[in-house]
Amino acid sequence: MEQQTLVVVGAVVIRDGLALAAQRADPPALRGRWEFPGGKVDPGETPADAVVRECREELGVTVRPLHRIGEDAPFPAPGPSRPRPAVLRLWRVELVAGEPEALEHLSLRWLTASDLRTVPWLPADVPFLDLIAPLLAPGTAVHP
Ligand SMILES: Nc1nc2c([nH]c(=O)n2[C@H]2C[C@H](O)[C@@H](COP(=O)(O)OP(=O)(O)OP(=O)(O)O)O2)c(=O)[nH]1
Numbered sequence: 001m002e003q004q005t006l007v008v009v010g011a012v013v014i015r016d017g018l019a020l021a022a023q024r025a026d027p028p029a030l031r032g033r034w035e036f037p038g039g040k041v042d043p044g045e046t047p048a049d050a051v052v053r054e055c056r057e058e059l060g061v062t063v064r065p066l067h068r069i070g071e072d073a074p075f076p077a078p079g080p081s082r083p084r085p086a087v088l089r090l091w092r093v094e095l096v097a098g099e100p101e102a103l104e105h106l107s108l109r110w111l112t113a114s115d116l117r118t119v120p121w122l123p124a125d126v127p128f129l130d131l132i133a134p135l136l137a138p139g140t141a142v143h144p
Pocket of ligand 1: 008009010030034035036037038039040041075077078088122123124125
């Protein structure tokens, strides 16, 4: 039987020309890799609502989705027995309230365009970096 494609949303929080990147804590195979805060869309939930929910759960902040960045990027999501077909869908979001905290991640970093490729991203995120870099300040952050 064909498996339904899983939709994973990621929030690209940009503030003062810096993009927020989050370092995964788990599962062990993904620990230490970097991603955009987010997760799986729940049944009956819109992807934009999932972005807002995940940012509240993972960062403790309120965000407002602005627009999607690029197209869905297919990737094999790790499953309990074998990988599931999934797509990564990124949204640019505005930080409305709160200061992001690593509630579920190992750490957070604010990245400039030149910092963007200095962290080991999950593979599905890499094609998006060319679209995100032009939205960011060019130089190296003083307090990344
Ligand atoms: N959140 C997020 N997940 C990503 C990104 N890139 C990428 O390949 N993934 C993968 C990692 C995971 O296999 C999957 C998302 O799973 P997740 O564990 O974050 O989802 P979730 O928050 O809903 O967690 P759970 O309820 O299943 O525990 O998508 C990204 O930028 N952000």
